[in-house]
Amino acid sequence: MQIDRFTKACLLAIVVLLTILVVKPVFEPRDSYAAKKVQYKVVFLEEPSIERHWEEKFQQYGNEGWELAGFALSNHPYIAILKK
Numbered sequence: 001m002q003i004d005r006f007t008k009a010c011l012l013a014i015v016v017l018l019t020i021l022v023v024k025p026v027f028e029p030r031d032s033y034a035a036k037k038v039q040y041k042v043v044f045l046e047e048p049s050i051e052r053h054w055e056e057k058f059q060q061y062g063n064e065g066w067e068l069a070g071f072a073l074s075n076h077p078y079i080a081i082l083k084k
Helices: 005-027 051-063
Strands: 040-045 067-072 078-083
Touching: 040 051
Parallel strands: none
Antiparallel strands: 040 078, 067 078
C-alpha cells in the first residue's frame, strides 16, 4: 500500500502541530516567586503544656490562609513562623 502526497502532507502537518503544542509551554514565561508578595508572621506560643491552645491557634491561622514556614523550640516562648 502506497501513501500518496496528500496523506504524507496531512501526517506531517499533524506532527508539526502536535510538536508545537508540546514545546510551546516550555518557552512561555512563568511568574517569578520573587514577584509575589509574601507576608510573614511570628507567633509566640507561651503555653507549651496546653496543646489544645496551639491546635486552636494553628486552625485559626490556617483558616486565614497562613501556613507554617518554621518553628523554633528554644526556651519559652516557643516561636512559630507563618507565611501567607
